[in-house]
Amino acid sequence: MSDRPIRIGVQLHPQQADYAQIRKAVIRAEEMGVDVLFNWDHFYPLYGDEDGKHFECWTMLAAWAEQTSRVEIGALVTCNSYRNPNLLADMARTVDHISDGRLILGIGSGWAERDYTEYGYLFGTAGSRLDDLGEALPVIEARWEQLNPAPTRKIPVLIGGGGEKKTLKFVARHADIWHTFVQGDDLAHKIDVLRGHCASGGRDLADIEISVGVGGRGREGRLPDAPEVEGRPLHDLGARLFTLGIGGPDYDLSVAEPWIAWRDALNAVS
Structure with a gap:
């Protein structure tokens, strides 16, 4: 874990904007040297005008794959409920090829009830959605083994969430990246829980990149502290x-x- 380089991601919220504005932001982010560009997988804005402008996740990722040449791309995160897992695997493989191997498959169990009800998906319960995710992950992996052409690389899987009994167990079994918004003592505790799940499954925690959300200019407008204060x-x-x-x-x-x-600065001396 300590040998990994630091990477900086930016999640461009695909809402309250024209697509031309999103496109310009993608270009600018890659020019700045951002390592990973994320969108999200929702159908309505998450803040501001609840009926404001909003764009779909995966068609956008395919466009980003053509528009960019260096930055990795992905959803933070895809809702497992919205697509058959075999179809999602094929979509991810296709965007992987369009991008020449720069896709990250970010995935989670879903939570935005309006998305479900407006688009006709069964909302279920938090537990049932997590169970569905647990069933989908090996299906996705199996489909990648069957597709022709195969993915250009082992597509990195990012799992978002911090549930200790189910989500972190899925991370230990399937993920290359774990994403969370928790910090401080809560983060230390969850890393210990994840370490235990990895040990139980015969996996090294060092195989999993730990990803943390650090704020930005969106939602409630909280700006992150200086990286030396918050990031260190x-x-x-x-x-x-x-x-x-x-x-x-x-x-x-x-x-x-x-x-x-x-x-x-830190990568130069590590």
Whole structure:
């Protein structure tokens, strides 16, 4: 875990903006040197005008795959409930090829009830949605083994969430990246829980990149602390991917600049 380089991610919230504004933000983020660009998988805005402009996740990722040449791309995160897992595996494989091997499959169990009810999906319970995710993950992996052509690489799987009995067990079994928003003592505790699940499954925790959300210009508008203040304690606990959320329509990416500089400084001496 300690040997991993620091990476900086940006999640561009695909809401309250025209697509031309999103496209410009993608170009700017790659030019700045961001390592990973995420969107999210929802059908309606998560804040602001609840009926405001919003765009679909996976068609957007395919466009980003053509538009960019270096940055990794993915959803933070895909809702497992919205697509048959075999179809999702094929979609991911296709975007993987379009991007020349830069896709991350971010996935979670889902939570936004309006998405489910408006689009006709069964909302169920938090437990049933997690059970569905647990069933889907090996199906996705098996489909990747059958597709022709095969994915260009082992597509990294990112699992979001922090449930200790189910989600972190899925992370230990299936994920290359674990994403969370918890920090401090809560993060230390959950890493210990994840370490235990890895040990039970015969896996090394060091195989899993720990990703942490550190705020940004979106949702409630909380700006992250300076990376030396907020990022260093997370880094010391094992986090290596630090992701900032950026809202539209202006997509002010200046908040990422100190984090990119911090990344470069620490990676240069590691």
